[in-house]
Amino acid sequence: MKVSAQEFTASAAPLPAALPAALADGVFPAGCPSRTVLDHITSKWGVLILLALSEGEQRWSDLRRRAEGISEKMLAQTLKTLERDGLVTRTAQPVIPPRVDYSLTGRGYELSALLVPLVAWAFENADDIIKGQP
């Protein structure tokens, strides 16, 4: 079953959502590890890869197709970063031709649950935003 962004934003997250209490005075520290993590998961291609994998296990070629426009270099680089971060699992089968599957870890799945609504929102609001509509 598919849930529209409308339904999601309407039903979830009673406003306002609060920042982590650890952020003293609302200052997001520069050297903080979360800055690095945030950069990874909000990177141009990282978002799209996590998004694609939120629908289940996918092969290299699937990801290339879904994240339309991505180069092989960036796909490899992004996947390695996400794998190092423990968000994505890589499973290679020693067959010819090679077959490699990528899927989300538990933590990656947890993350995608937060990312999907964000992308859905961007998708729904994009036209108005670009056109300058209120």
Add this chain to the structure above:
Amino acid sequence: MKVSAQEFTASAAPLPAALPAALADGVFPAGCPSRTVLDHITSKWGVLILLALSEGEQRWSDLRRRAEGISEKMLAQTLKTLERDGLVTRTAQPVIPPRVDYSLTGRGYELSALLVPLVAWAFENADDIIKGQP
């Protein structure tokens, strides 16, 4: 809302949130306006600015302090982009010294409600992710 990977693999049906139905075959189109919007709102500094503003109206100097490490150039650039996108409102008072306030629009606030949980998640998981802990 937390969903474990176990639940996910066990019951294939209930996803926490689905991709927009308009994404045929899960392909995120390259020329799509949402790509642009997504880049804006997930940009390195855009996230931190929106986050800071989720706590209410802020001055230029407040934003510089909260988004620790940001340069004046990037602050100006990011704010302009967010303003053009109708997510942030700029209010200048013709006094000396100048006073300029920034705040979220309705749409910007709606967005921040999705962004805050994401950042909070990154903040809470960052240490484990960087250390390579499960």
Add this chain to the structure above:
DNA sequence: CAGGATCCAATCGGATACTG
């Protein structure tokens, strides 16, 4: 205080070619 303008280094990222 709140920026604008400019220079330049670093990084990003695409194109291409090659491989097991």
Add this chain to the structure above:
DNA sequence: CAGTATCCGATTGGATCCTG
């Protein structure tokens, strides 16, 4: 099919100086 390696142009972004 699923990558790796390399070149190199494009973009990012910080530092610095300037202004009303």
